[in-house]
Amino acid sequence: MARLVVVGGGVLGSMHAWMAVEAGHDVVHLEREAGARGASVRNFGLVWVSGRARGAELELAVRARELWERVAGRIPAIGFRANGSITVITRDDELAVISEVCARADAVDRGLRLLDGDEVTAMNPALRGLALAGLYASRDAAVEPRLVPAAVRDSLAGTGRYRFLPGREVVDVQDSGGVRVTDATGDVWDADRAVLCTGAWHAGVAGRWLADAPLRRVRLHMMQTAPLGETLTTSVADADSLRYYPAYEGPALRRLAPPDPAGAAWGMQLLMVQRLDGGLTIGDTHLYTEPFGFDLEEEPYRLLTRRVEHLLGRPLPAVQRRWTGVYSQLAPAAAGTADHDRLGNTAGMGESTAGTDRGLGIYLHREVLPGVHLVTGPGGRGMTLAPVIAERTLVAAGLLDSAPTS
Template sequence: MPLGLDASLVGQRIVVVGGGVMGTLHAYIALERGAEVVHLERDQVPVGASVRNFGLIWVSGRAEGRETELALRARELWQAIAEDVPGIKFRANGSFTLLASDEELEVAQRALSRPDAVARGFSLMNRDEVLARNPAAQGRYLAGLHCERDAAVESRLALAALRHAMIASGRYGYHPGRELTNLRDGAAVDHRGEVHAGDRVYVCVGASLSGFTRELFESEPLRSVRLQMAETEPLADSLTTSVANGDTLRYYPRFRADALEVLPEQDTTAAHYGLQVLMQQRCHGGVTIGDTHEGERPGIFDAPDRPMDMILAAARSLIGPALPRIERRWTGVYHQMDPARSDDVYLRREAARHVTLITGAGGRGMTLAPAIAEESFQ
């Protein structure tokens, strides 16, 4: 048991609905604590936000206080889980936020002066120092804010690797192709009318919802955000750290207040699409690049080209013209807490006796999932 959790769930049966990272980590932590787990998933293979993301285990930009504490604990858990499940491909690769102007540099310097800079592993490096650590970062920038605590996993491999490990426990039953259509006290009902009863039920169905589950979350203080992503053909070099550009300072809560004060206004189109650049090299060599942020609206299904063109131009300015051609693009949707209605980090709500809804972790759900799951079983 690399997580060192107590066996407080021995003899209990836990039902988890949703095969994304939130549901899968609930199943994993429940098993670690000794439970028998029944895991339901609507699709044959999960294709939600959890397999569409960067796989960033991102500590650097988290809001101070509870959000950062959860992120640090989650990172610790991911690293420990990787000892048992190497197939998640956890890499403690750190990140650079590459700073291209004096204003961006000032925002980074302010973050460095805060008391929590040490816990995040922040340090400021000049361009030569960045290049010594990440020789592929050949673009135009002045310096890099290094975050030692940032890490990455391989999103498209992690869920299957975790399920594979859980099956070996003999206490885990995975049931793909089972859609939740109703809830009762301590039970989930699937589309065949089969009732899956347990001591507790956790509903982790993400943000791509319809019918019963859409109505289940209708009155919650959530909003749905749609992102555009792309992946390149394999890069000749290795991008040894995750990479972000200075626009991320505008959006990550740790930096946002300083960025609003110090940075010039973002270009109108970029601001409209909430543009920022994040890059994470995949194990096969391609680079996942994103992202845009738009409120999900009924009837909108297309992905406009212009914002992605802008992201790719900005990505080239960081790592140079050697960025390979784009091989594939996709979009993804997550739930986040609506800041006008809630300041919780994520949504945890009792929907019936012994039935808990978990969602709303937003663009940090991949990072936080193990720590959120741990909170469920404390």
């Protein structure tokens, strides 16, 4: 049994804490806010296997999907459901892309199947728009992002091996023959290991180790509606997601007609998932140039509403919430690797320039001091990959036996 300090109360920190307690270790979990406030609770809650890059990223996503289902068996309150997804296709050039992808060997790992327009409506009757075809991905799933961190904490509270302390910003981490963590109240936490999951906060205690890190921050716009009044049986994406996710790279994608200029200006793709209360979470945009604005712009919400209504063939329910979020992403390689597309994904990601990169070029994982692991930068993969990232970190830290990645 070891003593572990986890810094950061988002989904990454929560999964590290859960995995560690499950493995029999004692965990002190520190969070500078009252609870998770960042990208962990401002996302779709999608466990998105279908769009991941071939190779290591897909292997991690498949393993993460297994782990999410395992977590849900212990913590039903996270709201896990294996609902799959449909990417709605309305043009022949889009159909060529998904046909090409469905013919690949890894289509089985992704759970992909080509649907015609009638099959789209039969599988998801709420999609009454004029779908030419659809890409069904049976391995995709969803959880409730606003509920996950608190549900994990609640499940650990009775174990006797877990303490969650909100309002504790960490101000110092030292190697003192073990690990010594000091928070802003002056309390000192001595441990065998520490994991820093500081999210998009690239300053503060982790700033000294991130100064040379190939990270960037990404801002997005999202919204949530009142209950739809019917069941959206799958999560939904539009064809602009083909440009965003690296799984679809290939000759057919390169022949795809340019995106709508208004949407392209916002780095927009449509994703939509139904919450347990019946409302829809809808997004999103991708803005990369800082400083980000502090206000909510109306145009992306108008564009997203128009797209949703086209797919549903009906007016959107009243919007109840709108928000922006910022996540941390491992940036494109500085030399020799172009952006995967105009939305900013890459075919290859930059390596760390200090320490050892244990994140496979998919996220940033550095052991910054003996026994101190810094984990950030998964970008839009964060919700999907959180359990497997935690698993890999604990293996690297010697707190968990070696585990498969697929």
